[in-house]
Structures are given as C-alpha cells and as structure tokens.
Amino acid sequence: MKIFMTPNKAGTKISKYIYGQFAEHLGRCIYEGIWVGEESPIPNKNGIRSDVVAALKTIQVPVLRWPGGCFADEYHWKDGIGPKETRKQMVNTHWGGLTENNHFGTHEFFELTEQLGCEVYINGNVGSGTVQEMQEWVEYMTMNGTSPMADLRKENHQAEPWNVTFFGVGNESWGCGGNMRPEYYADLYRRYQTYVRQYGEEKIYKIACGPNIDDYNWMEQVLKIAAPFMDGISLHHYALTGAWEEKGSALNFPEAQWWSLIESAQKMDELITKHTTIMDKYDPEKRIGLIVDEWGSWLAVEPGTNPGFLYQQNTIRDAMVTAVTLNIFHKHADRVHMANIAQTVNVLQAMLLTDGENMIKTPTYHVFDLYKNHQDGERIDSYGDESETISYTISKKSNQLTISICNFSLAESKELFFTGSSDMKLVEAKFIAAKVMDAHNDFDHPETISVEEFQEVTIVNETIQTIVPPMSVVTIVVE
Ligand code: AHR
Known part of the structure; x- marks a missing residue:
C-alpha cells in the first residue's frame, strides 16, 4: 500500500x-x-x-x-x-x-x-x-x-x-x-x-x-x-x-x-x-x-x-x-x-x-x-491505496509525525509505504500483536499481550516502509 x-x-x-x-x-x-x-x-x-x-x-x-x-x-x-x-x-x-x-x-x-x-x-x-x-x-x-x-x-x-x-x-x-x-x-x-x-x-x-x-x-x-x-x-x-x-x-x-x-x-x-x-x-x-x-x-x-x-x-x-x-x-x-x-x-x-x-x-x-x-496532535491528511483490513491515523505534534496502523486481517501481513516528508528519522516504533483471535491477558498470564519494540520499519529515501503483521496495532514516530 x-x-x-x-x-x-x-x-x-x-x-x-x-x-x-x-x-x-x-x-x-x-x-x-x-x-x-x-x-x-x-x-x-x-x-x-x-x-x-x-x-x-x-x-x-x-x-x-x-x-x-x-x-x-x-x-x-x-x-x-x-x-x-x-x-x-x-x-x-x-x-x-x-x-x-x-x-x-x-x-x-x-x-x-x-x-x-x-x-x-x-x-x-x-x-x-x-x-x-x-x-x-x-x-x-x-x-x-x-x-x-x-x-x-x-x-x-x-x-x-x-x-x-x-x-x-x-x-x-x-x-x-x-x-x-x-x-x-x-x-x-x-x-x-x-x-x-x-x-x-x-x-x-x-x-x-x-x-x-x-x-x-x-x-x-x-x-x-x-x-x-x-x-x-x-x-x-x-x-x-x-x-x-x-x-x-x-x-x-x-x-x-x-x-x-x-x-x-x-x-x-x-x-x-x-x-x-x-x-x-x-x-x-x-x-x-x-x-x-x-x-x-x-x-x-x-x-x-x-x-x-x-x-x-x-x-x-x-x-x-x-x-x-x-x-x-x-x-x-x-x-x-x-x-x-x-x-x-x-x-x-x-x-x-x-x-x-x-x-x-x-x-x-x-x-x-x-x-x-x-x-x-494535528491530524494529517493522506491519500493513496486503501485496504479493507487496514485502518490508520497520521498526526503531527511539534516536529514529530506519529503513524498508528491497525491491521485486522487474521492472516495477512501488509506492506505499507508512507511518503511526503523529507529527512525523517525514526524516533520509536512499538506494537502489540497476537497469533490467535482471542489472545488476552489474565491473572496467570498478564503479559500475553504487551507493548513491544517494532523492528519492521525502515526509512529509505524519504519513504517509511513497514510490514504490519496480522492482528496487530503499530505506532511509528518519526521526526
Ligand atoms: O455503560 C453501561 C451502560 O450502558 C450505561 O450505564 C448506560 O448509559 C448505557 O446503556
């Protein structure tokens, strides 16, 4: 996308x-x-x-x-x-x-x-x-x-x-x-x-x-x-x-x-x-x-x-x-x-x-x-490809852009490319994801779902490229 x-x-x-x-x-x-x-x-x-x-x-x-x-x-x-x-x-x-x-x-x-x-x-x-x-x-x-x-x-x-x-x-x-x-x-x-x-x-x-x-x-x-x-x-x-x-x-x-x-x-x-x-x-x-x-x-x-x-x-x-x-x-x-x-x-x-x-x-x-x-933050408009299982927001605050993506597909990863800003540096990328539809935390397993560092993101030539796993929510911050 x-x-x-x-x-x-x-x-x-x-x-x-x-x-x-x-x-x-x-x-x-x-x-x-x-x-x-x-x-x-x-x-x-x-x-x-x-x-x-x-x-x-x-x-x-x-x-x-x-x-x-x-x-x-x-x-x-x-x-x-x-x-x-x-x-x-x-x-x-x-x-x-x-x-x-x-x-x-x-x-x-x-x-x-x-x-x-x-x-x-x-x-x-x-x-x-x-x-x-x-x-x-x-x-x-x-x-x-x-x-x-x-x-x-x-x-x-x-x-x-x-x-x-x-x-x-x-x-x-x-x-x-x-x-x-x-x-x-x-x-x-x-x-x-x-x-x-x-x-x-x-x-x-x-x-x-x-x-x-x-x-x-x-x-x-x-x-x-x-x-x-x-x-x-x-x-x-x-x-x-x-x-x-x-x-x-x-x-x-x-x-x-x-x-x-x-x-x-x-x-x-x-x-x-x-x-x-x-x-x-x-x-x-x-x-x-x-x-x-x-x-x-x-x-x-x-x-x-x-x-x-x-x-x-x-x-x-x-x-x-x-x-x-x-x-x-x-x-x-x-x-x-x-x-x-x-x-x-x-x-x-x-x-x-x-x-x-x-x-x-x-x-x-x-x-x-x-x-x-x-x-x-200030909501940033975007246009381009769409997907039935991807929902996202881009916002701006100070000199940072925050991109949050939800992939609610049950099985498919999605590759996304975000362009439109120059000289971007990655500040942080985090996510939650699961392998089964009803993955949850309980009192014996409080960390089954927890926020982790997200590695699948690179910035090449003014483009943020990321692969978002199924059943996941990712946030990428750049400046
Ligand atoms: O949130 C539970 C209930 O849902 C609230 O009390 C009521 O406003 C609504 O019907």
Missing part, C-alpha cells in the same frame, strides 16, 4: 478529550476497581488503589466521566458527602440491585481525578433529580466564597472549589434516564441547564443527552429545540457481534464474530457522518461538539459472574475495535470533541481488570498507550 502524507497542510486538531474514560457505579468498576477504602490491605492513597492510578497515569487519561451512565439518573449527590458512616445507603437498581453505601462520592471522585491529573466530566440527574438538586451540586463543587453549598463543602473539609470542565444534563434520557420523547427532553434540557450556573472562572461545557446509535429523529428534535443552549450533545454506540439480545462471548468466539464485532465498531463512521449532517443544519459553525461518551465492545459477561456487573474479558479483537474507533474519531475531529470509552476498570471494554490485589492491563489499555501521542 502506498500512502502519500500531507504534513505541510494544516490539519484538524485531535482533541485529547477523545481519549476520555468513563467510570460508573456499576459492578466492580468504582468499588474494588478504583475505591478500596483507606483501611484496605490493597495499597491505596486515601482509599484509591495505587496500582490502578499508576497504570491510568501512563496512558494520560485527559478526562473522566462519572457517576454514570444509567446510575447518574438515580444518583442523589447529597447522599455521598459527609462522614462515611452516616452516608445514606441506596439500591443500585440498574446494576445487580446491590446496596450502594455511597462511600465513593463527590470528594472521593475529585481525589481520584487529582491523583490522575485529569479533568472532570460530571453527569447530572434529570430522570429522578430536581432542578434544585442539580443547581446545588454545581454550586457545591464550583462556588468560591460564601454560599449555602460552598459553606457545606467547607464543613466537609474542602475549602477550595473544584473545577468542573464538562457537565452532562441527563444520560440516555430516551431510555434508562426517563424514557422521554425528544421534544420533552429538549424542553427539560433548556430548563435544567439554566441552573448549571457559572460560579467558577472556568466555563462549564454543557452536554445535552443525544441519541442512541442511529436515532436521527432524536438528534434533529433536540437540536431544533435546544441547540443554542448546549456546547455538546452525546452519542452512544456500542460494538456488538450481532443482535443486542444475543451478545457474543469475549473468548472462544467463531471467526464470523471477529468480523461482525469489527464491522459493528466501523459503523461509528456512518453514525458520526449522518449525525454531523443534522448538526451542520443547526450549527453550521461547528460550535457544538459531538460527545461520544459511551463506546466500546459490549460482549457476554464472563461465565459465572453476575450478569448485572458487565464483567467481560478483553482480547486482541477488542484492541482492533479500539484502534479502528479511535481512527474514526480522529477522522471526524472537527465534530468529535470528546469520547469516553465504557468503562475504565472491570466493566465492559475495560482498560484494567482486577482480582483482589492483582491488576492486569488489557489489550485495549495497550492501544490507548500506543495512541497517546495523537492527543492534541
């Missing part, structure tokens, strides 16, 4: 927020996966597991979405502040019907984001919460000086306000967040967002609940009624192997499901293109961001685990889904301002899996690591 790069032509900035994460009160994501409590024998800082924080810092998480998901529209933030012993318990009806002790609340979330060095995306409760409750949460988090909520925060030992970069007004309001019609939600959005007040200096980026998958009518109606009141609108699309009701297994799957899962992930391109066409009608200036705040593979839970916990293994196939999807987001970087993979630990397409004190990094984690150089 011959590809001509145009590094001297101005490209669209790839927002670092495309590399966002999502952590919900679901299964073992928050509890066990992130929060173990100060008294835990698992090494932690202020109750937050240190191994998880260290691993997530390596992939440079830019932003974390919390507390849900469906959980967000049942969450009452005042139950999660103050002394832990007196916090009100609740039932997490969506996810296993467990009793939630609210030990991980607003203060613990900000402690986590501070340890990660990342920004904050709070999802507010429209489905079962009041306007007052939402207004007071924003005041509690961001108000400096004296006010009822700022004073309450100080009583809870947090003198300084925090910074909230993104605020979502409801989640899946067409489904678990209230089963609303788009016209009704759009009016509610206008009302609730009014009280997401600007107490702090940093402007809060307000996100409306957008459509599920290809619900173009939802996008159309919500924008028609509420476009001037939002900074972003969400989109949810999960990659499936087939019908929603018959989720394919994460391991030992047939070859047909290698292809069907990747094809389902590739649908993201069509969805963004069509939703963008509607957005262009109401927002031709492209002011409003498309926020893909839930994406990733949704597979059958691991046998023997609680179906409400959504715990699934993660293979080289999920790595393909990740690379293909990130490449699609990069392609649409003018509209996609943020994306948040679901979810960070132990739920759906996780970065990390934990078992007691042990933690492993998944193939998905390694793609986020291989791709991190694209964060805030």
Whole structure:
C-alpha cells in the first residue's frame, strides 16, 4: 500500500478529550476497581488503589466521566458527602440491585481525578433529580466564597472549589434516564441547564443527552429545540457481534464474530457522518461538539459472574475495535470533541481488570498507550491505496509525525509505504500483536499481550516502509 502524507497542510486538531474514560457505579468498576477504602490491605492513597492510578497515569487519561451512565439518573449527590458512616445507603437498581453505601462520592471522585491529573466530566440527574438538586451540586463543587453549598463543602473539609470542565444534563434520557420523547427532553434540557450556573472562572461545557446509535429523529428534535443552549450533545454506540439480545462471548468466539464485532465498531463512521449532517443544519459553525461518551465492545459477561456487573474479558479483537474507533474519531475531529470509552476498570471494554490485589492491563489499555501521542496532535491528511483490513491515523505534534496502523486481517501481513516528508528519522516504533483471535491477558498470564519494540520499519529515501503483521496495532514516530 502506498500512502502519500500531507504534513505541510494544516490539519484538524485531535482533541485529547477523545481519549476520555468513563467510570460508573456499576459492578466492580468504582468499588474494588478504583475505591478500596483507606483501611484496605490493597495499597491505596486515601482509599484509591495505587496500582490502578499508576497504570491510568501512563496512558494520560485527559478526562473522566462519572457517576454514570444509567446510575447518574438515580444518583442523589447529597447522599455521598459527609462522614462515611452516616452516608445514606441506596439500591443500585440498574446494576445487580446491590446496596450502594455511597462511600465513593463527590470528594472521593475529585481525589481520584487529582491523583490522575485529569479533568472532570460530571453527569447530572434529570430522570429522578430536581432542578434544585442539580443547581446545588454545581454550586457545591464550583462556588468560591460564601454560599449555602460552598459553606457545606467547607464543613466537609474542602475549602477550595473544584473545577468542573464538562457537565452532562441527563444520560440516555430516551431510555434508562426517563424514557422521554425528544421534544420533552429538549424542553427539560433548556430548563435544567439554566441552573448549571457559572460560579467558577472556568466555563462549564454543557452536554445535552443525544441519541442512541442511529436515532436521527432524536438528534434533529433536540437540536431544533435546544441547540443554542448546549456546547455538546452525546452519542452512544456500542460494538456488538450481532443482535443486542444475543451478545457474543469475549473468548472462544467463531471467526464470523471477529468480523461482525469489527464491522459493528466501523459503523461509528456512518453514525458520526449522518449525525454531523443534522448538526451542520443547526450549527453550521461547528460550535457544538459531538460527545461520544459511551463506546466500546459490549460482549457476554464472563461465565459465572453476575450478569448485572458487565464483567467481560478483553482480547486482541477488542484492541482492533479500539484502534479502528479511535481512527474514526480522529477522522471526524472537527465534530468529535470528546469520547469516553465504557468503562475504565472491570466493566465492559475495560482498560484494567482486577482480582483482589492483582491488576492486569488489557489489550485495549495497550492501544490507548500506543495512541497517546495523537492527543492534541494535528491530524494529517493522506491519500493513496486503501485496504479493507487496514485502518490508520497520521498526526503531527511539534516536529514529530506519529503513524498508528491497525491491521485486522487474521492472516495477512501488509506492506505499507508512507511518503511526503523529507529527512525523517525514526524516533520509536512499538506494537502489540497476537497469533490467535482471542489472545488476552489474565491473572496467570498478564503479559500475553504487551507493548513491544517494532523492528519492521525502515526509512529509505524519504519513504517509511513497514510490514504490519496480522492482528496487530503499530505506532511509528518519526521526526
Ligand atoms: O455503560 C453501561 C451502560 O450502558 C450505561 O450505564 C448506560 O448509559 C448505557 O446503556
């Protein structure tokens, strides 16, 4: 494949927020996966597991979405502040019907984001919460000086306000967040967002609940009624192997499901293109961001685990889904301002899996690591040969070009030639690859898939030449 790069032509900035994460009160994501409590024998800082924080810092998480998901529209933030012993318990009806002790609340979330060095995306409760409750949460988090909520925060030992970069007004309001019609939600959005007040200096980026998958009518109606009141609108699309009701297994799957899962992930391109066409009608200036705040593979839970916990293994196939999807987001970087993979630990397409004190990094984690150089890079246009099993991104930052290639062929290596830049020197080349479709890491074999040095790259006469193995993701950096 011959590809001509145009590094001297101005490209669209790839927002670092495309590399966002999502952590919900679901299964073992928050509890066990992130929060173990100060008294835990698992090494932690202020109750937050240190191994998880260290691993997530390596992939440079830019932003974390919390507390849900469906959980967000049942969450009452005042139950999660103050002394832990007196916090009100609740039932997490969506996810296993467990009793939630609210030990991980607003203060613990900000402690986590501070340890990660990342920004904050709070999802507010429209489905079962009041306007007052939402207004007071924003005041509690961001108000400096004296006010009822700022004073309450100080009583809870947090003198300084925090910074909230993104605020979502409801989640899946067409489904678990209230089963609303788009016209009704759009009016509610206008009302609730009014009280997401600007107490702090940093402007809060307000996100409306957008459509599920290809619900173009939802996008159309919500924008028609509420476009001037939002900074972003969400989109949810999960990659499936087939019908929603018959989720394919994460391991030992047939070859047909290698292809069907990747094809389902590739649908993201069509969805963004069509939703963008509607957005262009109401927002031709492209002011409003498309926020893909839930994406990733949704597979059958691991046998023997609680179906409400959504715990699934993660293979080289999920790595393909990740690379293909990130490449699609990069392609649409003018509209996609943020994306948040679901979810960070132990739920759906996780970065990390934990078992007691042990933690492993998944193939998905390694793609986020291989791709991190694209964060805030400038996407470089290219043209030339195409292949049905190759997906790639080229971006530029300072004087470096980063080329990431995913070859999702099951058996064929691909030779690629990249030209268009002179005097290039290789800075580094790394990759992950597998020999079997469901290659994965587990607690006995944590390094089956890990990032290795990539040798199959040479630069000859202004051409980068590389041979990318099947079932692999490669990143080459030149300057
Ligand atoms: O990510 C799991 C769930 O998927 C979220 O809670 C919900 O928003 C979506 O349906």
